[in-house]
Amino acid sequence: YEHLYPGPNGPQHCRERGPVPAIVAFHAAVLDGARTQGATDPLSLMTHTLTWDAERQPAGAYRYPPEDDLPGVASLWADLSLTFPVRLLWDPFERLEQLTALSESSPVAIVWWLSDVYHRSAVGLDSFRQQVTLWQLATQDSARSAHLAERIDLLSELATREFDSRATADVVDGWSHVHEAFKLQRRNPFRGPSRYLPTYGPVSHRWLTRPMVAFSEELTPAEESYFLPHVFAVGDEARRTNLLDLHGYPAVEAGAAYDLRSAYYDQIAAELRASALSFAAAARAVEGKAGADLAALAKAAGLLASLWVTCRNWLEFAALRAQGEAHPLEHMQRLAPAERARAESYRQRLDRVMRAELDNVLAFQELLGADREGILVRAATPDEEDTFLLSPRLQEQLTRKREIMLAHWQDTARLAPRA
Numbered sequence: 001y002e003h004l005y006p007g008p009n010g011p012q013h014c015r016e017r018g019p020v021p022a023i024v025a026f027h028a029a030v031l032d033g034a035r036t037q038g039a040t041d042p043l044s045l046m047t048h049t050l051t052w053d054a055e056r057q058p059a060g061a062y063r064y065p066p067e068d069d070l071p072g073v074a075s076l077w078a079d080l081s082l083t084f085p086v087r088l089l090w091d092p093f094e095r096l097e098q099l100t101a102l103s104e105s106s107p108v109a110i111v112w113w114l115s116d117v118y119h120r121s122a123v124g125l126d127s128f129r130q131q132v133t134l135w136q137l138a139t140q141d142s143a144r145s146a147h148l149a150e151r152i153d154l155l156s157e158l159a160t161r162e163f164d165s166r167a168t169a170d171v172v173d174g175w176s177h178v179h180e181a182f183k184l185q186r187r188n189p190f191r192g193p194s195r196y197l198p199t200y201g202p203v204s205h206r207w208l209t210r211p212m213v214a215f216s217e218e219l220t221p222a223e224e225s226y227f228l229p230h231v232f233a234v235g236d237e238a239r240r241t242n243l244l245d246l247h248g249y250p251a252v253e254a255g256a257a258y259d260l261r262s263a264y265y266d267q268i269a270a271e272l273r274a275s276a277l278s279f280a281a282a283a284r285a286v287e288g289k290a291g292a293d294l295a296a297l298a299k300a301a302g303l304l305a306s307l308w309v310t311c312r313n314w315l316e317f318a319a320l321r322a323q324g325e326a327h328p329l330e331h332m333q334r335l336a337p338a339e340r341a342r343a344e345s346y347r348q349r350l351d352r353v354m355r356a357e358l359d360n361v362l363a364f365q366e367l368l369g370a371d372r373e374g375i376l377v378r379a380a381t382p383d384e385e386d387t388f389l390l391s392p393r394l395q396e397q398l399t400r401k402r403e404i405m406l407a408h409w410q411d412t413a414r415l416a417p418r419a
Contacts, residue, residue, distance in 0.1 A: 030044040044058075045063070045109055046062075047073060047075060073109050079182065084377060087376070155172050209394070210401065212317050324417055327415075
């Protein structure tokens with residue numbers, strides 16, 4: 001296998017052979033090793049690859065996604081990959097649809113993902129147990145998940161089992177709003193990533209904690225040190241000034257309407273807030289652990305809604321900032337009346353976005369509180385904070401963000417829209 005590596009930095013004699021021989025050799029080694037240890041019918045599974053040639057693979061090697069009309073591997077994603085860094089939320093409606101599709105496709109194996117996209121956290125025990133229970137209920141009678149009415153009936157039974165009959169209706173309502181939010185998230189009508197945006201934006205680009213200021217390059221080391229090292233970019237200059245970058249891709253087009261995506265993100269946030277209200281109503285109906293668990297779900301949905309608002313605000317701010325240019329105050333004071341009105345209108349848009357983010361951060365802090373439920377995934381210690389893990393001192397950082405934004409509020413007076 002080591003002599004079949006096809007990459008440009010691999011051995012000269014095998015670069016032209018391409019990657020398939022290496023993959024074939026890898027699976028053969030895995031399968032042969034399993035057989036030598038007594039496995040009679042081993043499987044070697046590869047997920048998320050398009051580099052494949054079924055006819056050349058050894059018996060027992062399969063991939064996801066499967067090739068047309070050939071047996072292959074099915075995949076069940078973890079909803080945590082859609083919500084990270086927020087835990088607890090999952091979509092029973094979508095899971096039922098997936099289970100129905102699996103029963104009709106007969107895959108050779110099912111890979112069930114239990115972690116977020118960067119494997120910093122796993123689904124909670126209660127969430128996992130509930131999904132297993134749902135799977136058992138669905139397989140006992142496949143007809144119960146064939147139509148929406150039957151799926152609602154089945155999920156009502158699950159809600160009653162897991163919580164209480166007094167909470168059933170509100171729990172199913174909460175799940176339905178989560179389903180609508182996730183469906184919107186997966187069906188992005190715009191170019192660019194949205195499925196994992198709660199991870200890519202608020203976390204790996206630190207939109208949640210970095211301040212919105214007109215001139216990020218003018219922040220002092222003390223003002224930027226708590227967020228800048230963790231921003232996903234190459235070099236501090238790119239981290240400071242390339243506000244439109246999202247993991248190497250343009251988050252929005254600089255010349256497009258700054259609020260082009262805003263209604264879409266607002267829809268996602270609205271569904272999550274509706275979910276939070278339903279789970280909160282369910283929590284008020286029951287006591288004990290069930291009530292506490294439902295209150296935690298309501299809190300999780302509210303926090304995730306707030307993260308989507310941060311995404312909206314940051315993309316609006318970044319697009320607006322890209323459409324403006326800096327001028328000395330003396331120049332701004334000499335603008336003709338029409339130019340001055342245009343500049344003032346531009347700055348008012350910036351101010352509204354910044355004000356919205358200040359309000360959103362404060363609401364996020366109040367909802368998060370001490371987070372004794374462990375809803376938000378964070379590093380265990382400050383030293384373990386990294387690009388994909390927020391700090392355990394998040395509350396301090398959010399307060400610092402608000403303070404820096406207020407300290408630099410008047411900086412927009414030096415900005416005017418580009419000609």
